[in-house]
Amino acid sequence: MRTVLLLLTAVVLASLPLFAGTFYINLASxxxxxxxxxxxxxxxxxxxxxxxxxHASFLGFAAYAxxxxxxxxGLGFAPAALLSITTTTLxxxxxxxxxxxxxxxxxLMITLALSQxxxxxxxxxxxxxxxxxxxxxxxxxxxxxxxxxxxxAYYWFTLAVFAAAFTLMAVFVSSAFGSALKGTRDxxxxxxxxxxxxxxxxxxxxxxxxxxxxxxxxLYVYYHRYIxxxxxxxxxxxxxxxxxxxxxxxxxxxxxxxxxxLVLLKNYASAYIERWNMLLGFVFLFIVLVIPExxxxxxxxxxxxxxxxxx
Amino acid sequence: MTAPALEIVHLVKHFGxxxxxxxxxxxxxxxxxxxxxxxxxxGKTTLFNQITGDFRPTSGKILLFGQxxxxxxxxxxxxxxxSRTYQIITLFPQDSVAHNVVLGLMGLKGARWNMFxxxxxxxxxxxxxxxxxxxxxxxxxxxxxxxxxxYGQKRRLEIAMALAQKPRLLLLDEPxxxxxxxxxxxxxxxxxxxxxxxxxIMIEHDMDTALDLAETVTLLHYGRVLVDGPRDAVIAxxxxxxxxxxH
Ligand SMILES: Nc1ncnc2c1ncn2[C@@H]1O[C@H](COP(=O)(O)OP(=O)(O)OP(=O)(O)O)[C@@H](O)[C@H]1O
Ligand SMILES: [Mg+2]
Numbered sequence: 001m002r003t004v005l006l007l008l009t010a011v012v013l014a015s016l017p018l019f020a021g022t023f024y025i026n027l028a029s030x031x032x033x034x035x036x037x038x039x040x041x042x043x044x045x046x047x048x049x050x051x052x053x054x055h056a057s058f059l060g061f062a063a064y065a066x067x068x069x070x071x072x073x074g075l076g077f078a079p080a081a082l083l084s085i086t087t088t089t090l091x092x093x094x095x096x097x098x099x100x101x102x103x104x105x106x107x108l109m110i111t112l113a114l115s116q117x118x119x120x121x122x123x124x125x126x127x128x129x130x131x132x133x134x135x136x137x138x139x140x141x142x143x144x145x146x147x148x149x150x151x152x153a154y155y156w157f158t159l160a161v162f163a164a165a166f167t168l169m170a171v172f173v174s175s176a177f178g179s180a181l182k183g184t185r186d187x188x189x190x191x192x193x194x195x196x197x198x199x200x201x202x203x204x205x206x207x208x209x210x211x212x213x214x215x216x217x218x219l220y221v222y223y224h225r226y227i228x229x230x231x232x233x234x235x236x237x238x239x240x241x242x243x244x245x246x247x248x249x250x251x252x253x254x255x256x257x258x259x260x261x262l263v264l265l266k267n268y269a270s271a272y273i274e275r276w277n278m279l280l281g282f283v284f285l286f287i288v289l290v291i292p293e294x295x296x297x298x299x300x301x302x303x304x305x306x307x308x309x310x311x
Numbered sequence: 312m313t314a315p316a317l318e319i320v321h322l323v324k325h326f327g328x329x330x331x332x333x334x335x336x337x338x339x340x341x342x343x344x345x346x347x348x349x350x351x352x353x354g355k356t357t358l359f360n361q362i363t364g365d366f367r368p369t370s371g372k373i374l375l376f377g378q379x380x381x382x383x384x385x386x387x388x389x390x391x392x393x394s395r396t397y398q399i400i401t402l403f404p405q406d407s408v409a410h411n412v413v414l415g416l417m418g419l420k421g422a423r424w425n426m427f428x429x430x431x432x433x434x435x436x437x438x439x440x441x442x443x444x445x446x447x448x449x450x451x452x453x454x455x456x457x458x459x460x461x462y463g464q465k466r467r468l469e470i471a472m473a474l475a476q477k478p479r480l481l482l483l484d485e486p487x488x489x490x491x492x493x494x495x496x497x498x499x500x501x502x503x504x505x506x507x508x509x510x511x512i513m514i515e516h517d518m519d520t521a522l523d524l525a526e527t528v529t530l531l532h533y534g535r536v537l538v539d540g541p542r543d544a545v546i547a548x549x550x551x552x553x554x555x556x557x558h
Contacts, residue, residue, distance in 0.1 A: 171426075171427055171429065172426050172427075174430065175425055175428055175429055175430060176422045176423055176424075176425045176426075176429075176430045176433065177423065177424055177426040178426070178430070179410075179413075179414065179430045180414070183403060183414050186403050186404075186405065187401060187402070187403055189365065189385075189401065190397075190401045190402075190403075191414075191418070192364075192365075192384070192386045192389075193363055193385050193386075193389060193395055194386075194415055194472070194476070195386050195389035195390050195418030195419045195423075195476070196386055196418050197384075197386050208426075
């Protein structure tokens with residue numbers, strides 16, 4: 001049953017550009033990018049028990065770094081992407097050193113503060129970032145000579161990266177290391193007594209999450225061909241967090257569903273309602289009140305209740 | 312001469328000015344069975360927490376098997392062969408009984424760093440966990456969620472997790488707390504069967520059961536060692552009767 005459902009989803013996703021219009025293809029690309037971002041944040045929020053409010057740092061930094069390397073250094077897309085991901089991961093390593101001095105609220109505040117610093121720099125350091133005007137990419141990359149300028153081609157590219165990201169993160173959380181990570185979330189003191197280096201486990205996860213956040217940032221800047229300081233703002237971080245929590249933190253499907261819901265709401269609601277942020281707030285308030293564990297675990301609970309015939 | 316399994320030298324611990332450990336010095340030889348007794352709040356658990364590295368002592372030294380570990384992290388001490396159980400049950404309630412033991416086993420193995428191999432693929436770890444659970448009589452509950460098993464079974468699981476690590480020094484903090492007399496008898500057997508290459512230090516209030524397991528006894532009172540020595544000598548000591556056995 002599960003395999004059939006998964007296969008069906010894969011077929012629909014892979015063939016989407018064959019039957020859907022450009023608007024929907026682009027919407028799907030945006031959802032996939034947001035999903036990678038949410039999945040990477042979920043490694044921290046859901047699996048490490050570390051709630052970050054600064055994950056936009058990695059998306060925004062990677063996007064800026066590649067745009068800057070392309071426009072200012074004149075690098076090709078591949079070297080620019082490599083440079084961008086490497087520096088983003090290194091930055092995550094440094095941010096992790098600072099943020100993991102704390103857990104809980106302290107961790108949240110440090111991640112927020114660090115991302116606010118980057119956001120401020122993006123506005124102020126105009127010689128590098130072009131300030132409020134943002135950086136524009138000349139075009140999209142063309143890996144192996146395949147142009148990604150069309151909506152369909154870019155969607156397939158994004159889908160391929162998403163599939164790799166999802167698989168690798170799924171393997172990560174179910175691995176031996178992932179089990180240790182969940183242990184440090186639930187019972188850190190016991191884990192230390194059992195011989196686990198709790199700090200190092202968290203730091204590695206932080207860096208890994210930063211890496212995938214950077215990958216999402218690359219896809220993001222290629223998609224929009226443009227990057228602006230708002231991508232580094234607290235709004236971007238908070239939206240990612242909302243997606244994770246609404247979909248179900250600590251699950252693999254949750255962040256994908258949550259990110260999808262967010263992108264759809266944003267695209268549809270903003271066309272009709274000026275204060276779409278308010279609508280977003282209400283939708284998430286509803287979710288948090290009615291299914292506090294998130295959509296995916298909530299639906300799963302409902303289904304298992306039906307299946308076992310209990311009221 | 313072999314080094315003591317545990318040596319504590321002039322250990323002091325203050326909690327914001329309130330002393331919980333006051334100039335404690337102890338020597339526990341390899342293979343020894345030591346019982347630590349004392350009234351509530353005497354500082355027994357606090358002493359354990361300093362041995363494991365959960366608390367930094369205010370002053371003094373702790374040596375494990377001759378090595379000064381006073382500044383070592385808890386996980387580094389675990390790798391030297393130190394395991395413990397908790398007075399307040401500290402398990403992973405969302406996970407299966409077997410998974411709890413697997414986590415214990417994996418803590419000392421290189422596998423814990425593997426990010427690409429699913430935990431389910433470690434057949435030997437799971438087999439070892441099953442074997443351990445059979446030993447403590449929890450084999451039938453291997454797949455049960457820890458949150459759903461009985462209190463007495465959780466106490467046994469605490470011990471199973473520690474024993475699975477084949478520790479050289481095992482700290483048991485009130486392993487009999489809150490158990491029925493039958494359950495106490497089971498745990499007593501379990502502790503009695505621990506091989507001699509494991510040194511055991513146990514905190515316990517249940518004298519009837521615990522004294523049978525002990526060779527040496529330390530009486531703590533207001534964070535100080537009041538009486539210390541062979542079991543019968545400590546029991547016969549008038550100070551023991553006064554501060555502890557009396558009530
Ligand atoms: N983390 C802590 N912070 C502050 N005070 C503490 C802390 N842990 C223990 N204490 C204090 O230290 C003293 C010794 O406590 P401890 O838990 O070691 O006693 P115990 O001998 O284990 O008692 P019991 O038999 O009740 O378990 C108590 O006065 C306690 O309130
Ligand atoms: Mg105690």
